[in-house]
Amino acid sequence: MKKIKAYIVGIVTFLIFGFLFWEHFHGGVTCHYILNQQDLPSISNWWSGLLLPILTWFLLSRIEKRLDKQFLQTKQTNNPISNVFWSFLTGLVFGILLSTSFTSEYKLFLDNVPYILIVLSFIIPIFYSEFILGFILGMTYTFGAILPMIFILIIASLGFIIYRFIRPLVMRTTKVFGR
Known part of the structure; x- marks a missing residue:
């Protein structure tokens, strides 16, 4: 698994720096403003070159650790x-859809993103590292890595509460009333 992890981190590093160098030689590296407001501080895409490989390694390590623990406990x-x-x-598809909707100014989807993620939290654990990594990678081209990371960490925290605490209550309630 460590070899696969190193390959994935290498590919992500190569792709992000390739993108950053392409941006640099085609008009300059983009800066993204917090909440898309010009009067708020901006975050350069160069930070993505530092953050994305480290974040990828960290999230892949968490996936590996969780899978090892699950395998030892359940012998699946x-x-x-x-x-x-x-x-x-x-996570990747959702991140790409969100980025595409933002660049296309498709407000209907953008206005409903929090609700979609709340419903998705009842179905799948959006706080798992693989969903977070896919989401961040899906949004990196449009927003860099910093803003999607901040957004998904807030949403994943909410998703954790929903999936671990609210979902079991709903499941038990539906079983009781389903009889």
């Missing part, structure tokens, strides 16, 4: 890697 026969892949892909 199904493939947990496919669950990781689908959660990563869900």
Whole structure:
């Protein structure tokens, strides 16, 4: 797993620096303003070059640790890697959809993002590292890595509360009333 992790981090590092150098030679590296307000501080995309490889390594380490712990506790026969892949892909697609909606100024989707994520929190654990990594990678082209990281950490905290505490209450309530 460590070799795969190193390859993934290497690919992410190569891609982010390739993107940053392309931006640099085509008009300059973009800066993103907090809340898209010009009077608030800006964050340069150069920070993504530092943050994204470190964040990728950290999140992949957390995935590896969680999978090892799950395997030792349950001796699962199904493939947990496919669950990781689908959660990563869900985060990636959601991040790409959010970025595309922002650049296309599709307000209907943007206005409902918090509600979509709350509903998604009842279905899948959006606080898992693979979802967070996919989400950040999906939004990096449009927003850099810093703003998506801040956004998803806030939303993932809410998702943790919903998935771990509210979802079980809803499930028990539906079982009681379903009888």
